[in-house]
Amino acid sequence: MVMEKEGGESEKTPCEEVLLDEKRGRLRFNRKLILRQPLKFLRAVGPILTSHHPFCSVYEGHLFTLRGRKWCIGCFFNSLSFFMALGLLIVSSITVPFMIDRSYLFWGGAVLVLVSFAMSALHLTENKKLKVISKLILGSSFACISWAILLADGLTYNLELKFALILTLYLLVVAILSYRRVVEIENECKACEFEMRWSKCPGFKNILCPLIDSKFLYPEPHPQSDAD
Numbered sequence: 001m002v003m004e005k006e007g008g009e010s011e012k013t014p015c016e017e018v019l020l021d022e023k024r025g026r027l028r029f030n031r032k033l034i035l036r037q038p039l040k041f042l043r044a045v046g047p048i049l050t051s052h053h054p055f056c057s058v059y060e061g062h063l064f065t066l067r068g069r070k071w072c073i074g075c076f077f078n079s080l081s082f083f084m085a086l087g088l089l090i091v092s093s094i095t096v097p098f099m100i101d102r103s104y105l106f107w108g109g110a111v112l113v114l115v116s117f118a119m120s121a122l123h124l125t126e127n128k129k130l131k132v133i134s135k136l137i138l139g140s141s142f143a144c145i146s147w148a149i150l151l152a153d154g155l156t157y158n159l160e161l162k163f164a165l166i167l168t169l170y171l172l173v174v175a176i177l178s179y180r181r182v183v184e185i186e187n188e189c190k191a192c193e194f195e196m197r198w199s200k201c202p203g204f205k206n207i208l209c210p211l212i213d214s215k216f217l218y219p220e221p222h223p224q225s226d227a228d
Helices: 014-019 031-036 038-051 057-062 073-095 102-121 128-151 159-190 202-213 223-227
Strands: 027-029 063-066 069-072 217-219
Touching: 014 202, 031 038, 038 069, 038 202, 057 063, 057 128, 063 073, 069 073, 073 128, 102 128, 102 159, 128 159, 202 217
Parallel strands: none
Antiparallel strands: 027 217, 063 069
C-alpha cells in the first residue's frame, strides 16, 4: 500500500521500495530461512498455493473465494469431482457390482474428457459457471477412466502397472492443460500495461510482499553496485 505524505507525495512501503528499485538484482529465495521456518513460509506463500494465478482483474474468471481465500477454479473442482466420483464408484462396486461396466466407464470417461477439452478450446469456459461445469466433467471422467483401469483383470492384478498407466495419463492431461494455460498467461500478461514485469504488477504485489516482508525473498545486489 502506498502512503500519502504531506504535500501529496507518495511514501512507499519497504516491500514497494524493493520491488520498484530499478538498481536491484533478481529476487532470490532465502533457502536457509525457509528450512528453519517452514510453517511460516507456507503461511506467507499460502495465497499463491491455492489461487495459482495473480490477484488481478484479468484472472478473476479463474478464481473463486471461499472463506476469505482465493482458490483456482480448475484445480479445486477437478480434485473435488475426481475424489467424489471415485468414492461413488468404489461404493457402487461393492454394493451393486453388476451395475459397473468397465468398458462403459473407460470409453464414457474418454468421451467426457474430450467434451471438457472442447469446451475450453471453444472458449465456453470464459463463462465462470461453464468453467466450473467443465472442470467437474473433467475430474469425474478421469475418475471413471482410472477405476476402469484398476478393474482390468481384477482389482488386485498387476497394480504397479495400473498405477503407472493412470499416472502417465494424468501427467499427459496436466501437460496439455499446463501448456495451454502458460500460453494464455503469456499472451494476457504481454498485452498488459506492465508487460510481464512481475515486480511492477499489482496482481503479484500481494503474493510477493508477504515473502519480502518475512525475509523469505530478498533482492540480489545489482551487478554494477559490486564494481562501484
